[in-house]
Amino acid sequence: MHIPLDRGSETPLYRQIEMFIRQGILSGSLAPDTRLPAIRQLSRDLGVNRITIENAYAALEADNLVYSRVGSGTYVLKHEPLPPLPRAVPGAPWPLWQKEIQARSIPIRSQLPAEILATSKHPDLINFAEGIGDSQLFPSDDFRKVIQTIMRRDGISALEYGDRRGYSPLRDTISHVLATQGIQVHADNILITAGSQQAISLVAHLILSPGDVVLVESPTYSGVLNMFHLFGFKIVSVPVDQSGLQVEKLENILQLHHPKLIYTIPNFQNPTGTCLSGPRRHMLITLADRYNIPILEDDFVGDLRYEGKAQPALKALDPGGRVLYVSTFSKMLMPGLRVGFLIADGPVYDELLKLKGVNDLATSSLIQRALEAYVTVGRYQAHLRRTSAIYRRRRDAMAQAIYHYLPACVNTHIPYGGLFFWVQLPDYLSSEELLALASKEGVVFAPGLSFFPNGFEDACCFRLNFVSNPPERIEEGIRRLGIAIRKLENSQ
Amino acid sequence: MHIPLDRGSETPLYRQIEMFIRQGILSGSLAPDTRLPAIRQLSRDLGVNRITIENAYAALEADNLVYSRVGSGTYVLKHEPLPPLPRAVPGAPWPLWQKEIQARSIPIRSQLPAEILATSKHPDLINFAEGIGDSQLFPSDDFRKVIQTIMRRDGISALEYGDRRGYSPLRDTISHVLATQGIQVHADNILITAGSQQAISLVAHLILSPGDVVLVESPTYSGVLNMFHLFGFKIVSVPVDQSGLQVEKLENILQLHHPKLIYTIPNFQNPTGTCLSGPRRHMLITLADRYNIPILEDDFVGDLRYEGKAQPALKALDPGGRVLYVSTFSKMLMPGLRVGFLIADGPVYDELLKLKGVNDLATSSLIQRALEAYVTVGRYQAHLRRTSAIYRRRRDAMAQAIYHYLPACVNTHIPYGGLFFWVQLPDYLSSEELLALASKEGVVFAPGLSFFPNGFEDACCFRLNFVSNPPERIEEGIRRLGIAIRKLENSQ
Numbered sequence: 013m014h015i016p017l018d019r020g021s022e023t024p025l026y027r028q029i030e031m032f033i034r035q036g037i038l039s040g041s042l043a044p045d046t047r048l049p050a051i052r053q054l055s056r057d058l059g060v061n062r063i064t065i066e067n068a069y070a071a072l073e074a075d076n077l078v079y080s081r082v083g084s085g086t087y088v089l090k091h092e093p094l095p096p097l098p099r100a101v102p103g104a105p106w107p108l109w110q111k112e113i114q115a116r117s118i119p120i121r122s123q124l125p126a127e128i129l130a131t132s133k134h135p136d137l138i139n140f141a142e143g144i145g146d147s148q149l150f151p152s153d154d155f156r157k158v159i160q161t162i163m164r165r166d167g168i169s170a171l172e173y174g175d176r177r178g179y180s181p182l183r184d185t186i187s188h189v190l191a192t193q194g195i196q197v198h199a200d201n202i203l204i205t206a207g208s209q210q211a212i213s214l215v216a217h218l219i220l221s222p223g224d225v226v227l228v229e230s231p232t233y234s235g236v237l238n239m240f241h242l243f244g245f246k247i248v249s250v251p252v253d254q255s256g257l258q259v260e261k262l263e264n265i266l267q268l269h270h271p272k273l274i275y276t277i278p279n280f281q282n283p284t285g286t287c288l289s290g291p292r293r294h295m296l297i298t299l300a301d302r303y304n305i306p307i308l309e310d311d312f313v314g315d316l317r318y319e320g321k322a323q324p325a326l327k328a329l330d331p332g333g334r335v336l337y338v339s340t341f342s343k344m345l346m347p348g349l350r351v352g353f354l355i356a357d358g359p360v361y362d363e364l365l366k367l368k369g370v371n372d373l374a375t376s377s378l379i380q381r382a383l384e385a386y387v388t389v390g391r392y393q394a395h396l397r398r399t400s401a402i403y404r405r406r407r408d409a410m411a412q413a414i415y416h417y418l419p420a421c422v423n424t425h426i427p428y429g430g431l432f433f434w435v436q437l438p439d440y441l442s443s444e445e446l447l448a449l450a451s452k453e454g455v456v457f458a459p460g461l462s463f464f465p466n467g468f469e470d471a472c473c474f475r476l477n478f479v480s481n482p483p484e485r486i487e488e489g490i491r492r493l494g495i496a497i498r499k500l501e502n503s504q
Numbered sequence: 505m506h507i508p509l510d511r512g513s514e515t516p517l518y519r520q521i522e523m524f525i526r527q528g529i530l531s532g533s534l535a536p537d538t539r540l541p542a543i544r545q546l547s548r549d550l551g552v553n554r555i556t557i558e559n560a561y562a563a564l565e566a567d568n569l570v571y572s573r574v575g576s577g578t579y580v581l582k583h584e585p586l587p588p589l590p591r592a593v594p595g596a597p598w599p600l601w602q603k604e605i606q607a608r609s610i611p612i613r614s615q616l617p618a619e620i621l622a623t624s625k626h627p628d629l630i631n632f633a634e635g636i637g638d639s640q641l642f643p644s645d646d647f648r649k650v651i652q653t654i655m656r657r658d659g660i661s662a663l664e665y666g667d668r669r670g671y672s673p674l675r676d677t678i679s680h681v682l683a684t685q686g687i688q689v690h691a692d693n694i695l696i697t698a699g700s701q702q703a704i705s706l707v708a709h710l711i712l713s714p715g716d717v718v719l720v721e722s723p724t725y726s727g728v729l730n731m732f733h734l735f736g737f738k739i740v741s742v743p744v745d746q747s748g749l750q751v752e753k754l755e756n757i758l759q760l761h762h763p764k765l766i767y768t769i770p771n772f773q774n775p776t777g778t779c780l781s782g783p784r785r786h787m788l789i790t791l792a793d794r795y796n797i798p799i800l801e802d803d804f805v806g807d808l809r810y811e812g813k814a815q816p817a818l819k820a821l822d823p824g825g826r827v828l829y830v831s832t833f834s835k836m837l838m839p840g841l842r843v844g845f846l847i848a849d850g851p852v853y854d855e856l857l858k859l860k861g862v863n864d865l866a867t868s869s870l871i872q873r874a875l876e877a878y879v880t881v882g883r884y885q886a887h888l889r890r891t892s893a894i895y896r897r898r899r900d901a902m903a904q905a906i907y908h909y910l911p912a913c914v915n916t917h918i919p920y921g922g923l924f925f926w927v928q929l930p931d932y933l934s935s936e937e938l939l940a941l942a943s944k945e946g947v948v949f950a951p952g953l954s955f956f957p958n959g960f961e962d963a964c965c966f967r968l969n970f971v972s973n974p975p976e977r978i979e980e981g982i983r984r985l986g987i988a989i990r991k992l993e994n995s996q
Contacts, residue, residue, distance in 0.1 A: 026918070061907070067918050070746040074920070075813055076782040080747075089783075106825045106850040108796045109764075113710065114851035120858050147660050155663070156655040163648040168639050171647070171840040206698060206864040213863045218605065222713060239862035244713075254562040255572075272601075290568040291581075304600045319519075321567055333598045348663040348869040358598040359606035366612050370731035371705045372698040376868050377840040415553070426518070426559050428566070 013049045015058060025060050029068035037077050037088055044090040048078060051086075120238050121462035123475075125447075132451035138489035140457040140476040143235075143282070145316075145431065149399055150346045159382045166381060174377040176369055178204025178353070182384035186353055189392055193315060194328045195337070201357045203364055206375050208312060208352035211338035212275075213239055214367050215308050218360070220245055220272050227271035229257050231463030231473070233282040233310070236275060249465045252281060254425060256288030259295045266303045274300055274307045278326055279314035280430025283463045283475040287428065290323050297329050306360075311339045315396055317429035318404035333358035341383060349379055402479075403431075409483035410476065413490035419497055433476040441500055443474040450496035455489040505541050507550060517552050521560035529569050529580055536582040540570060543578075612730050613954035615967075617939075624943035630981035632949040632968040635727075635774070637808075637923065641891055642838045651874045658873060666869040668861055670696025670845070674876035678845055681884055685807060686820045687829070693849045695856055698867050700804060700844035703830035704767075705731055706859050707800050710852070712737055712764050719763035721749050723955030723965070725774040725802070728767060741957045744773060746917060748780030751787045758795045766792055766799045770818055771806035772922025775955045775967040779920065782815050789821050798852075803831045807888055809921035810896035825850030833875060841871055894971075895923075901975035902968065905982035911989055925968040933992055935966040942988035947981045 015032045017025055036042035048054075048069065055062040069086050072078040080086045105111075124141035163170050177183065183199035190197055205211040220226060222244030228236070230249035240247050248269045250261050257276055265271075276296070278288035288296070300307045309326045327337040333356075340352035356364055368374075410433060411426050423436040437443060443459040450456060460473030478486065507524045509517055528534035540546075540561065547554045561578050564570040572578045597603075616633035655662050669675065675691035682689055697703040712718060714736030720728070722741035732739050740761045742753050749768055757763075768788070770780035780788070792799045801818045819829040825848075832844035848856055860866075902925060903918050915928040929935060935951040942948060952965030973981065 061912075063915065063917065066746070070778075070917060071812060071920070073747050074779055074781055074815070079783070104824055107793065107798075109711075109798055110825050110850040110852050113855055117851070117855055118858075120861070144665075147664055150660060150663065152655065152660045152663055156652065159651060159655070160648065163644065163651070168642060168644050168838075171642065171644055171838040172639055173636075173840055206867075209862070210864040219601075235862065235865070238858075242858060242862050254558070255565050286562075287566050289566055291571070301599065306599070306601055320563060323566070332596060333602050346660075346663040348665055348866075350864065350866070350868050358602040359609070360602050363605055363609060366610075366730075366734060369612070370701070370727065370734050371863070372702040372842065373727075374840075374842070375698075376842045376871060378871070379868060423555065425555065425562060428563070 013054060013057065017058060017060070024064075026064045026067035026071070029054075029058070029060075029065065030071045033068065033072060034075075034077060037072075042088050044088050046088040048086040048088070118241050120242075121234050123234055123458040123462055124456055125459075128447055128451050128456060132454075132456065134451065134454035136454055137451070138455045138481060138485055138492065140455065140478075140481070140489055142477045142480045143233075143431070143458075144477075144480070145399070145403075146480050147346060147348075149402060151395075152346075155346075155382065155386055158386045159378070162378065162381045162385055170378050170381050172377060173374050174380070176374050177365060178202065178375065179377060179380040179384055182380050182387075183353075185384055185387055189387070190355075192393070193322070193325065195325050195355070196328070197355050197357075201355055201361060203354045203356065203361065203368060204375050204380060205338075205352045205354055205368065206372065207350045208310065208338045208340035208354075209235060209239075210368075210371075211340075211352050211354035212236055212308065212310065214354065214364050214371070215306075215336050215338070216240065216243055216245070216273070218363055218367055219306060225269045225271040227262075227265065227269070227274045227305075228465055229276060229281065230465050231283055231460065232275070232465070233277065233312075234462040236310070237463070237465055240275075247465045252284050252286060254286055256281060256286050256292060257296065259288075259292040259299065262296070262299055266299065266305065270303075271305060274305055275310065276307065276326070277310045277312065278323070279311055280316065280427060280432070282312065282430075283432055283458065283460075283473075284434040285425070285427030285430050285432045286434075287323060293323055293326055293329060297326060297331075297334060301331070301334055307335045309335050309337045311337060313430045314339065316400060316403060316431070318400055318407060320428040327355060333360070336360070341387070349383065351375065351379060351383055400429075406481070406483055406486060407433075407478045409486045410478040410490060413487045417487075417491045417494035419494065419501070421501075422497065431477055431479050433478055435474050435476060437472040437474075437497070439472045440504060441497070442471045444471060446474070446496055446500050449499050450493055453492040453496045455492040455496070457493070505546060505549070509550060509552070516556075518556045518559040518563070521546075521550070521552075521557065522563045525560065525564060526567075526569060529564075534580050536580050538580040540578040540580070610733050612734075613726050615726055615950040615954055616948055617951075620939055620943050620948060624946075624948065626943065626946035628946055629943070630947045630973060630977055630984065632947065632970075632973070632981060634969045634972045635725075635923070635950075636969075636972070637891070637895075638972050639838060641894060643887075644838075647838075647874065647878055650878045651870070654870065654873045654877055662870045662873050664869060665866050666872070668866050669857060670694065670867065671869060671872040671876055674872050674879075675845075677876055677879055681879070682847075684885070685814070685817065687817050687847070688820070689847050689849075693847055693853060695846045695848065695853065695860060696867050696872060697830075697844045697846055697860065698864065699842045700802065700830045700832035700846075701727060701731075702860075702863075703832075703844050703846035704728055704800065704802065706846065706856050706863070707798075707828050707830070708732065708735055708737070708765070710855055710859055711798060717761045717763040719754075719757065719761070719766045719797075720957055721768060721773065722957055723775055723952065724767070724957070725769065725804075726954040728802075729955070729957055732767075739957045744776050744778060746778055748773060748778050748784060749788065751780075751784040751791065754788070754791055758791065758797065762795075763797060766797055767802065768799065768818070769802045769804065770815070771803055772808065772919060772924070774804065774922075775924055775950065775952075775965075776926040777917070777919030777922050777924045778926075779815060785815055785818055785821060789818060789823075789826060793823070793826055799827045801827050801829045803829060805922045806831065808892060808895060808923070810892055810899060812920040819847060825852070828852070833879070841875065843867065843871060843875055892921075898973070898975055898978060899925075899970045901978045902970040902982060905979045909979075909983045909986035911986065911993070913993075914989065923969055923971050925970055927966050927968060929964040929966075929989070931964045932996060933989070934963045936963060938966070938988055938992050941991050942985055945984040945988045947984040947988070949985070 051065045055065045079089050183202040187199045225246045229252045327335045337355040421438045458475040543557045547557045571581045675694040679691045717738045721744045819827045829847040913930045950967040
C-alpha cells in the first residue's frame with residue numbers, strides 16, 4: 013500500500029496514515045474484509061516506526077472501521093452500525109441478579125418512621141426524635157472564617173489527598189484532648205474516619221464475616237444494629253440497666269455464643285442515657301481478655317457530662333490492644349462535618365488503615381484542616397463547657413416538664429449527661445401507637461422498637477432528645493406528649 | 505433512714521439524698537454491706553417520688569459507692585478501689601485475636617514502592633508514578649470564594665447531614681453533565697459517594713461475599729485489586745489489548761468461573777490508556793445480560809479525551825438495570841474533595857443507599873454544595889476544555905520525548921485521552937529493576953507489577969503519568985529514564 017506522507021506537516025505521521033485508510037474505507041475503495049498490510053511490512057514500505065502503524069490501526073479499530081484477528085491481521089469491517097440493544101420499555105423486568113438482591117433486602121429501622129412525618133399535618137411539630145446535638149449552637153461564622161484562613165494558608169494542599177491516617181496536626185490535637193479525659197494515646201494510633209459510623213464499619217468489616225456473632229447491648233444505637241444486620245452478622249445481646257451493660261450476665265453468653273466482637277456504649281448510652289459503673293468496666297475488660305474478644309467502645313458523647321464524676325474510659329483501662337475506641341466531633345460540633353476517629357494499638361491498626369484506604373482512600377482534607385485550626389484544646393474545652401451548660405438547662409427543663417405534664421404511670425431516670433431521656437410507659441401501652449397520637453398533637457420522638465436487636469421486645473419504651481430544642485419548646489412538647497399519653501390510656 | 509430535705513433549695517431532692525448517703529459511706533457511718541432502705545420504703549418515709557430515690561441510688565452506684573443485687577436491694581460497697589488491670593509492659597504480646605488478624609494480613613500493592621522514594625536521594629525527583637491529574641490546574645482561589653459564598657448563603661445547613669443520596673442540586677448538575685456525554689439519567693438514580701473508590705466498594709459489598717468470583721481486566725487499577733483482595737474475593741481476569749478488554753475471550757471465562765461482577769474501565773483504561781472498541785461494548789453488554797452478571801463501569805477519566813470520537817458509555821447502551829456506572833470529580837478537579845458518584849437503576853439503588861448509610865451516613869454536605877455552585881455545566885465544560893488542551897500538550901511532549909530519548913526496544917502507544925502512557929520493555933528487562941536505577945537518575949514511575957491481578961505476569965511493563973508535570977519536566981524526566989534503561993540493558 014502506498015501512502016503519501018508529509019514529513020514536514022504538523023499532523024503526526026500515524027494520523028496521516030489513519031486518515032488515508034479511513035478515507036479508503038468510507039469511500040468504499042477498501043472493501044469489507046480487505047486485509048490491511050501487515051504492520052511490519054507497511055512500516056518498512058513507508059519507512060516509519062512500527063508503533064506509528066500500530067497507532068494508526070488502533071485508531072481505526074476504535075472507530076469500528078477495522079477489526080483485528082489475533083495472529084492473522086487487520087481487516088476492514090463492514091461499515092454498518094450494529095443494531096442497538098433493545099431499550100427497556102417502562103415496566104420491563106429487571107435482570108435476575110437485581111431481583112435476587114431485592115429478595116434478600118433487609119429493612120432499615122428508622123428512629124422516626126417516615127410515614128409519621130408524612131402524615132403529621134401539624135404546622136408546628138416539635139421534634140424530640142433526633143439522634144444529634146443542636147446545630148444552632150455551632151459557631152458556623154467562626155468556622156467559615158477558619159476555612160478561609162486555611163485555604164489561604166495551605167492553598168492547593170488543603171484540597172489534596174493527605175496522610176491516609178488523617179491530617180497529622182489534627183491527630184495530635186485529638187491525642188491532647190483525649191489526654192484531658194484520661195486516655196493516653198499517641199497520634200500514630202489515631203485514624204481519622206468519615207464520622208464514627210465509618211470507624212465502626214471498618215472495625216466490623218475487619219473483625220467479622222457474614223454469619224459471625226456480635227454482642228451488643230439491648231437496647232442500643234439503631235444505626236449500628238442496621239449495619240450489623242446489613243452485614244449479615246448474628247446479633248446476641250445483654251440487657252442494660254441503670255448501671256449500663258449487665259456484665260454479670262456476660263460470661264454465660266460468651267461461653268454460649270462465642271461472639272467475635274463486643275460493641276458497647278459505656279457513657280450516656282444510646283438510647284438509655286445510662287453509664288457503665290466502675291466495677292462493671294473492670295469486669296468487662298477482664299472477661300473480654302479471658303475470652304479473647306475485642307471490645308469496640310463507642311464514646312459518642314462521653315464528654316457531654318453535666319454532673320457527677322466520669323468513670324475511666326474502657327480504653328484507659330486497656331492493658332494493651334484489647335479495646336478499639338471510636339468517637340467523633342459530629343455530636344459535639346457539627347454532624348455534617350463527617351469527621352470521627354478510631355484508636356487502635358497493635359497490628360490491628362495497620363489492617364484498619366488498609367481497609368479505610370480501599371473503602372474511600374482518605375477523609376476530606378479541607379475539613380480536617382479547618383477542624384484542627386478550630387479545635388485547639390482550649391477552644392474545645394470552652395465550647396464543651398458552654399454547650400454542656402446549655403444542654404444541662406434543657407435536660408432540667410425536660411425533667412421538670414416530665415414530672416409536671418406526664419402521668420405518674422410513666423417512668424424515667426434523669427441522665428447525668430448525653431442527649432437522651434429514655435422513657436417507659438406501662439407495659440399495656442405501645443410507644444408506636446403513642447407516636448401516631450403524639451404526631452397529631454404536634455410532637456414526635458423515637459419509639460423503642462428500633463433500638464432492640466430482636467425487635468418488638470420493649471414496645472413500651474421511647475427516647476426523647478432533650479438537647480435539640482430550647483426550654484420553652486421542650487415544655488410545650490412534653491405538654492403535648494402528656495395529652496397524647498392520656499388519650500392513649502383512655503383509648504385502651 | 506431519716507434524711508433532712510430542703511424543699512426550697514436549688515439542689516434537686518435526689519441530689520440531696522445522694523449527698524447525704526454519700527457522706528455516710530465516706531465517713532464510715534454506713535459500713536460496707538449495709539443494706540440501704542428499699543426504694544418504696546424510703547420514698548414513703550421521705551414523701552418523695554420513687555424515681556427521686558432511684559436516681560439517688562443510681563448516682564451512688566455509678567460512683568462505686570453502692571451495689572445492687574437483683575431482687576434483694578442496694579448495699580454499701582467496700583470503699584476500696586479494685587486493683588487496676590496490669591498495664592502492658594513494652595514488648596508484651598498482643599491478644600490472640602490481634603495475632604490472628606495479623607496472620608491473615610494481605611499486603612497492599614503500591615503504585616510506587618515506599619522504599620524507592622525513601623532511598624532515592626535525588627534532590628530533584630521527577631514523579632511520573634501518580635494516579636491523578638495536576639492539582640495545580642485547579643482554581644483553588646475561585647473554589648475558596650465559592651465556599652465562602654455557600655457558607656454565607658446556607659449558614660448552618662451547609663454543615664448539616666443532608667439528603668442521604670447526596671445534595672439534590674448537585675445530583676441535578678451531574679445528570680445534566682452526563683447528558684452532554686450521552687448518558688440519560690435522572691437525579692434520583694445518582695448516589696453521591698466519598699470518591700469513586702467508595703462507590704466501587706459499595707457495589708462490591710452489595711453484590712459479592714468473600715469467596716465469590718469477580719472478573720477484572722488484566723492489567724487494571726491497583727486500588728481496586730487491593731480492595732478485591734482485602735475483601736476476600738477470587739479474582740479472574742481477561743487481558744486488555746489495544747481495543748480494551750478482549751471480550752472475545754469473555755464467554756469461556758464466564759462459563760468456567762461464574763463471576764458475580766464484571767469490573768471494567770472502558771475509557772482510557774488504567775493503566776493501559778486504551779479504549780474499549782464499539783463492537784466490543786455491544787458484545788460485553790450482550791454477554792453480561794445473557795449470563796446475568798452486573799457490569800461495574802468505572803469511567804474515571806472518560807471525559808478527558810484529546811482526540812478521536814468517544815464511544816458511548818456502557819451505561820448509555822444499557823437496556824435497563826444492567827450497568828452500574830461510577831465516576832468522580834476527583835481526577836478532573838481535586839482529589840482531596842472526595843466526591844464521586846454512582847448511577848444505578850432498579851432495586852439495586854435502594855440497597856446501595858442503605859449500605860452507604862451504614863458505612864458513613866452521608867458525604868460532607870459543605871463540599872457537595874460548593875461543588876454544585878462551582879460546577880455549572882458551562883463552567884465544567886470550560887474547565888474540561890482548558891484542562892484537556894494542557895494535558896494534550898503534555899501527552900505530545902511525552903510522546904516526542906519517548907521517541908527521542910528511549911531506545912527502540914521500548915514499545916508504547918499514544919493514548920487518545922486520560923492520564924497514562926503504558927510502556928513495554930523487552931521481556932528480558934524488569935520494570936522493578938529499572939525503577940531502582942531510574943530513581944537514582946531522578947525519575948520514578950509506576951512499575952507494572954501492581955496492576956496485574958496475579959502479580960509478576962508482566963514485570964516488563966510500566967505506567968507513566970503524562971499530565972502531572974509541565975512539558976519541560978516531562979522531557980527531562982524521559983531523558984533520565986532513557987539513561988536508566990540503557991544502564992539496565994548494559995547490566996544484563
